[in-house]
Amino acid sequence: MTRESPILRLIQNLTGTADEMTFIQTKSGIHKPQTLADTVRPDFPILHREVHGKPLVYLDNAATSQKPHAVIHALEHYYSHYNSNVHRGVHTLSSEATDAYEGAREKIAKFVNAASSQEIIYARNATEAINLVAYSWGLSNLQRGDEVILTVMEHHSNLIPWQLVAQKTGARLQFVQLTPEEEFDFGHYQSLVNEKTKLVSVSHVSNTLGCINPIKDIVGLAHQYGAKVLVDACQSAPHLPLDVQDLDCDWLVASGHKMCAPTGIGFLYGKLNLLRSMPPFLGGGEMIADVFLENSTYADLPHKFEAGTPAIAEAIALGAAVDYLTNIGMDKIHAYEAELTTYLFEKLIQIPQVKIYGPKPPKDRAALASFTSGDVHPHDLSTMLDQSGIAIRAGHHCTQPLHRFIKAQSTARASLYFYNTKEEIDTFIASLQESIEFFDSIFS
Amino acid sequence: MNTTNLRDLYQQVILEHYKKPKHRGKTNPVDRYQKGHNPSCGDTIELTLQLDPNGDRVTDIKFEGEGCAIALASVDLMAGALVGKTIDEALDAIGTFQQMMKGEGEFPKEQRKLNVMKGVAQFPVRIKCANLGWHTLKAALQMTGEAKLADFVSNEAEL
Numbered sequence: 001m002t003r004e005s006p007i008l009r010l011i012q013n014l015t016g017t018a019d020e021m022t023f024i025q026t027k028s029g030i031h032k033p034q035t036l037a038d039t040v041r042p043d044f045p046i047l048h049r050e051v052h053g054k055p056l057v058y059l060d061n062a063a064t065s066q067k068p069h070a071v072i073h074a075l076e077h078y079y080s081h082y083n084s085n086v087h088r089g090v091h092t093l094s095s096e097a098t099d100a101y102e103g104a105r106e107k108i109a110k111f112v113n114a115a116s117s118q119e120i121i122y123a124r125n126a127t128e129a130i131n132l133v134a135y136s137w138g139l140s141n142l143q144r145g146d147e148v149i150l151t152v153m154e155h156h157s158n159l160i161p162w163q164l165v166a167q168k169t170g171a172r173l174q175f176v177q178l179t180p181e182e183e184f185d186f187g188h189y190q191s192l193v194n195e196k197t198k199l200v201s202v203s204h205v206s207n208t209l210g211c212i213n214p215i216k217d218i219v220g221l222a223h224q225y226g227a228k229v230l231v232d233a234c235q236s237a238p239h240l241p242l243d244v245q246d247l248d249c250d251w252l253v254a255s256g257h258k259m260c261a262p263t264g265i266g267f268l269y270g271k272l273n274l275l276r277s278m279p280p281f282l283g284g285g286e287m288i289a290d291v292f293l294e295n296s297t298y299a300d301l302p303h304k305f306e307a308g309t310p311a312i313a314e315a316i317a318l319g320a321a322v323d324y325l326t327n328i329g330m331d332k333i334h335a336y337e338a339e340l341t342t343y344l345f346e347k348l349i350q351i352p353q354v355k356i357y358g359p360k361p362p363k364d365r366a367a368l369a370s371f372t373s374g375d376v377h378p379h380d381l382s383t384m385l386d387q388s389g390i391a392i393r394a395g396h397h398c399t400q401p402l403h404r405f406i407k408a409q410s411t412a413r414a415s416l417y418f419y420n421t422k423e424e425i426d427t428f429i430a431s432l433q434e435s436i437e438f439f440d441s442i443f444s
Numbered sequence: 445m446n447t448t449n450l451r452d453l454y455q456q457v458i459l460e461h462y463k464k465p466k467h468r469g470k471t472n473p474v475d476r477y478q479k480g481h482n483p484s485c486g487d488t489i490e491l492t493l494q495l496d497p498n499g500d501r502v503t504d505i506k507f508e509g510e511g512c513a514i515a516l517a518s519v520d521l522m523a524g525a526l527v528g529k530t531i532d533e534a535l536d537a538i539g540t541f542q543q544m545m546k547g548e549g550e551f552p553k554e555q556r557k558l559n560v561m562k563g564v565a566q567f568p569v570r571i572k573c574a575n576l577g578w579h580t581l582k583a584a585l586q587m588t589g590e591a592k593l594a595d596f597v598s599n600e601a602e603l
Contacts, residue, residue, distance in 0.1 A: 377512035377513055378485075378512075379487075379515075380454070380513045380514070383450065383567060387450055394485065395485035396485065396486040400486060409486060409510045410485055410486050438451070438454075439454075439513075
């Protein structure tokens, strides 16, 4: 790396971002700006392995993200130095574990701009967090004649819990459909909301279409009718700056493993008074105040909803992941991913057999592309790409009703994160083209 | 691409059976009907069987549905190989196929055509695809009573 060259100085002057920009020297001696991925890739050990003799190209980030050293280290450090149960003992280890566990909660609260860390409940993942709201709030607040609005693009995790609650309470499920561009149809949503609407539960970003839903407007309209809004932020928390107070949503859920943290940890954000009014979900240790044989009183928030020994190491590592993302900056992550997305779509659109679902850039959208490729079944395609070290998802991505709606039996999905590069997209596109040609040659 | 094994597999199997399946459709009459699906990917097939009057021999097998090349080629090959077999013989063949998917054994000379599927065993995540039709046939053969709109059988539990 050098900052002395006159050409460099010239580029820096022209771009006007000399202070922020760093440059790397390529083999040919030409300097190119260092991308975010160039900076962070050394932090992710797994990105340097090979698959079938080829460098791994990991494009399945919407399913789960890879983990940086900082997160792996947080797990290792906890088990090596202060493994102990939280909120129990008075010994040093327990106090250190409790501090780290509660410290991580503070970090998450800050990450989503919650008013208080009491509004952050640890859960196993977003699925468990949605089930918490469905069973605790849903079963005690919904009744026959009430309406719950979901969308046809929901992940099964934001569909099945409400089907179960609807079956038990007699509440009716309504589904917002898609515009011709395959985005949230706000007009249709407006036609569905009414005085009977008690809840709107919607994904922030679709894991299949990649559209970013207008949460503020959705919340604004729902609140006019006194309905609550739950936001599934699984595909937004890892990629976009989040501000729950600005969104004004009543609940928001996310899974840690999609945002550089380990599996087995996620969180529920809820407005304090709302969480206070909700009965416990799971009963057991940790969530109690006074216990008698016949009845008990419950702990205050957030512990009322955290029965049993929690995933302590995972929660602490989620805190480390939040630190890692915050240090990079969510704005920077989103901007870099937008650049990658534009590049991915430019390349994909050039392949005639490829049909992409969801809105296209320059529309602001998530860094993923779900597509079909002519006669090549996504499974067969995925197996071919895997032989070149490229990991994509093939199937229904846990959105079977959406696939029925867009009339695709299954799709292939390439999903990016801030450590992916344009070179990786080139590798993917080349292998995709080769696979399509291979199948075409067999079929013709 | 380092895909020699895969290319061999696809070339042998797909050519004949994926693009130009011989056993697509519905049997007439439908003596057995069974839907099978692969919940992890959504692939679904509908299998219909025609049995002889005694109900102990399979006289026709047809399939409909959507799936990947491996799933559809496998079910088409299966139908071709098992028409005319007794129910016990067909059940034996299903056992042999499922063993073969575990990398153990293969079909005898007279059914050697089925051995082209052997290569799938090298791709563990695709074994479910190859097994979809066979698993569905097993459920159809073990069904008792009249042909009816049976529930899906999922091949998640096996293999």
